[in-house]
Amino acid sequence: MDKEILLIEDDLSLQKTVADFLKSSGFKCICATNIKEGKQLFDKKFYPIVLLDLGLPDGDGLDCIPFIKSIWNETGVIIISARDKLEDRVDGLNLGADDYLVKPFHLSELNARINALLRRNFHTHTSIIKFENIEIETQDRTIKIDGEHVDFSKKEYDLLLYFIENENRVLTKESLFEHVWGENSVFMDNSDFIYTHINRLRKKLKKHTGENYIKTVHGFGYKFEIH
Amino acid sequence: MKLLSKINRTYLRYGILVFLIADVVIILMSNFILKEEIDQQLLLEAEVIAETFEKNGNFLNVYPTDIVEEIAFSKVENSSSKDTLIYDAKHDDLVPYRELSTFKSFNGKHYQIITRQMLMEFDDIFSLFTALISTVLGLIFILVLLFTQKMNTILWGTFNKNVELLKGYSFSSNNQLKLKDTGIEEFDDLNQVITKMSDRLEKDYRSSKEFSANAAHELQTPLAIIRNKCENLFSETNLNDETIQSIREIYLSTDRLSGIVKGLLLLAKIDHGQFNETEEVSFSKLLKIRIDNLDEILQDRNLSVDIYTSEDCRIKMDMRLASLLIQNITTNAVNHSPASKIIEIKISKTQFSISNHGETAIKDPELIFKRFYKESKSSKSTGIGLALVKKIADHYGMKIQYSFKNFKHTFTFKSPDC
Numbered sequence: 001m002d003k004e005i006l007l008i009e010d011d012l013s014l015q016k017t018v019a020d021f022l023k024s025s026g027f028k029c030i031c032a033t034n035i036k037e038g039k040q041l042f043d044k045k046f047y048p049i050v051l052l053d054l055g056l057p058d059g060d061g062l063d064c065i066p067f068i069k070s071i072w073n074e075t076g077v078i079i080i081s082a083r084d085k086l087e088d089r090v091d092g093l094n095l096g097a098d099d100y101l102v103k104p105f106h107l108s109e110l111n112a113r114i115n116a117l118l119r120r121n122f123h124t125h126t127s128i129i130k131f132e133n134i135e136i137e138t139q140d141r142t143i144k145i146d147g148e149h150v151d152f153s154k155k156e157y158d159l160l161l162y163f164i165e166n167e168n169r170v171l172t173k174e175s176l177f178e179h180v181w182g183e184n185s186v187f188m189d190n191s192d193f194i195y196t197h198i199n200r201l202r203k204k205l206k207k208h209t210g211e212n213y214i215k216t217v218h219g220f221g222y223k224f225e226i227h
Numbered sequence: 228m229k230l231l232s233k234i235n236r237t238y239l240r241y242g243i244l245v246f247l248i249a250d251v252v253i254i255l256m257s258n259f260i261l262k263e264e265i266d267q268q269l270l271l272e273a274e275v276i277a278e279t280f281e282k283n284g285n286f287l288n289v290y291p292t293d294i295v296e297e298i299a300f301s302k303v304e305n306s307s308s309k310d311t312l313i314y315d316a317k318h319d320d321l322v323p324y325r326e327l328s329t330f331k332s333f334n335g336k337h338y339q340i341i342t343r344q345m346l347m348e349f350d351d352i353f354s355l356f357t358a359l360i361s362t363v364l365g366l367i368f369i370l371v372l373l374f375t376q377k378m379n380t381i382l383w384g385t386f387n388k389n390v391e392l393l394k395g396y397s398f399s400s401n402n403q404l405k406l407k408d409t410g411i412e413e414f415d416d417l418n419q420v421i422t423k424m425s426d427r428l429e430k431d432y433r434s435s436k437e438f439s440a441n442a443a444h445e446l447q448t449p450l451a452i453i454r455n456k457c458e459n460l461f462s463e464t465n466l467n468d469e470t471i472q473s474i475r476e477i478y479l480s481t482d483r484l485s486g487i488v489k490g491l492l493l494l495a496k497i498d499h500g501q502f503n504e505t506e507e508v509s510f511s512k513l514l515k516i517r518i519d520n521l522d523e524i525l526q527d528r529n530l531s532v533d534i535y536t537s538e539d540c541r542i543k544m545d546m547r548l549a550s551l552l553i554q555n556i557t558t559n560a561v562n563h564s565p566a567s568k569i570i571e572i573k574i575s576k577t578q579f580s581i582s583n584h585g586e587t588a589i590k591d592p593e594l595i596f597k598r599f600y601k602e603s604k605s606s607k608s609t610g611i612g613l614a615l616v617k618k619i620a621d622h623y624g625m626k627i628q629y630s631f632k633n634f635k636h637t638f639t640f641k642s643p644d645c
Contacts, residue, residue: 017455083443104455104481106458174482
């Protein structure tokens with residue numbers, strides 16, 4: 001199955017940034033700048049994922065959701081909105097949206113959410129993620145290394161999955177913190193905290209695989225890659 | 228007090244006053260007139276007696292009403308009348324009489340002619356009139372009551388309906404305020420003023436709500452672009468240290484700016500009353516969940532949290548705001564506590580408090596709830612967290628107290644019910 005994504009976002013600069021990013025992650029990204037255009041595109045073709053902005057020039061993106069769901073119920077809708085999730089999240093999710101991402105978001109987070117949604121909505125999409133000799137079974141959240149089951153804590157699992165999904169990409173401490181602990185990094189002083197946890201995961205991986213996949217990128221954060 | 232009962236009460240109060248005055252005046256007047264009348268009758272009678280006496284030379288006294296007595300000249304006076312009491316053997320009681328004494332002279336002899344008439348007792352008159360006046364006044368009162376009630380349904384009916392409409396009206400719902408025509412000029416004027424005012428308020432409300440939504444969109448989208456561009460730059464390999472440092476600072480400032488915008492918009496939204504789903508929030512539950520979520524962060528800083536619960540603190544408020552409040556005060560405590568100390572949470576029926584260790588008291592406890600005020604110079608802080616806490620507490624009438632004792636900063640939140 002083609003991993004095609006329909007992006008409905010009126011800001012062209014953001015549209016391009018997100019589209020470029022998604023392309024680099026192996027998706028095909030089709031863009032629309034308003035509701036009308038988006039509906040037309042969707043009417044013609046099936047998209048497994050729709051990224052939907054809410055404040056669009058010809059109306060509220062929320063109105064799109066019933067339309068999308070009435071044509072392809074399997075389509076996963078992720079709202080990307082500047083509006084605070086406190087109010088709209090409820091509305092959006094009630095209308096059938098599958099996830100909600102508040103602007104400004106981390107691109108790596110968007111990638112993780114899309115992958116999670118694809119796994120959830122399409123069972124054809126493999127639930128096992130492989131990286132070298134590491135195997136992550138996402139349905140029962142277990143990890144095998146060299147075919148052998150290894151225990152990881154919940155947070156370690158989340159971190160590792162996030163790293164592997166965003167392979168070869170620099171992940172900032174802030175993005176890691178927000179993804180795994182769900183806290184806005186602005187409100188929490190976290191530099192040492194992330195370091196401790198990354199270090200623990202790094203040691204565990206090294207012990208079982210003999211490799212150091214998690215690189216420190218000076219000044220920025222961390223990167224998961226083969227040498 | 229209802230207008231109708233106000234009218235009735237005023238009417239009753241003045242009615243009683245008028246009744247008392249009228250009662251006294253009428254009784255005095257009728258007493259006076261009655262006596263005048265009796266006196267005249269007595270005088271007439273006395274003249275008839277005098278005539279009979281003169282004609283016959285004698286008169287058979289009828290006791291106690293008609294008496295002729297011969298008296299000495301020295302006792303002759305002008306005729307006079309007075310009230311008197313005479314013993315009545317039949318009733319074994321003193322009975323009031325009106326008495327008229329006239330003096331006549333026949334054939335060189337002087338006579339006193341006394342004529343008397345029994346009077347009705349004063350008490351009887353008093354009760355009679357009081358009863359009469361009360362009945363009349365009572366009747367009038369009942370009629371006025373019925374009349375005003377009838378008027379009330381006619382005149383105030385549409386007005387009351389409009390009041391109900393106003394009571395059910397709120398900006399957040401989409402129904403426009405439509406008041407009914409009453410057909411009464413004063414009420415219609417009032418309706419017009421209210422409609423105009425509500426239209427203006429609604430417009431203001433909508434535009435400020437729109438502003439919040441637009442501000443969010445217009446600010447967060449560029450911030451998203453800056454942040455995402457920075458993230459792309461991170462993957463560049465040939466950057467020097469200075470550039471790395473700059474990009475990192477741009478990236479972090481974006482985060483902070485976005486946090487500030489979110490906070491400010493939240494403050495505005497609370498003011499607009501956009502969070503108005505109330506439910507009973509259990510603070511002991513909320514705090515426990517929050518502390519569980521913070522578990523690893525607490526471990527990392529070697530902090531421990533002691534929760535003392537005597538009874539659950541339940542307050543009716545919006546769950547989202549309650550969570551936000553808890554999130555901010557716990558984050559505040561964690562961020563400001565030195566490592567390896569204890570954070571204390573105390574929950575009772577009427578209040579909950581959170582304490583963290585500290586070296587010195589906050590200089591200006593009043594100021595810490597102000598927007599953008601920071602005690603520490605930490606650039607991480609947005610200076611808006613506690614302002615949000617205060618706003619939420621104020622919104623629901625909760626009181627916040629700050630105290631510093633035994634090297635502990637304590638924030639206490641008191642339930643609005645106490």
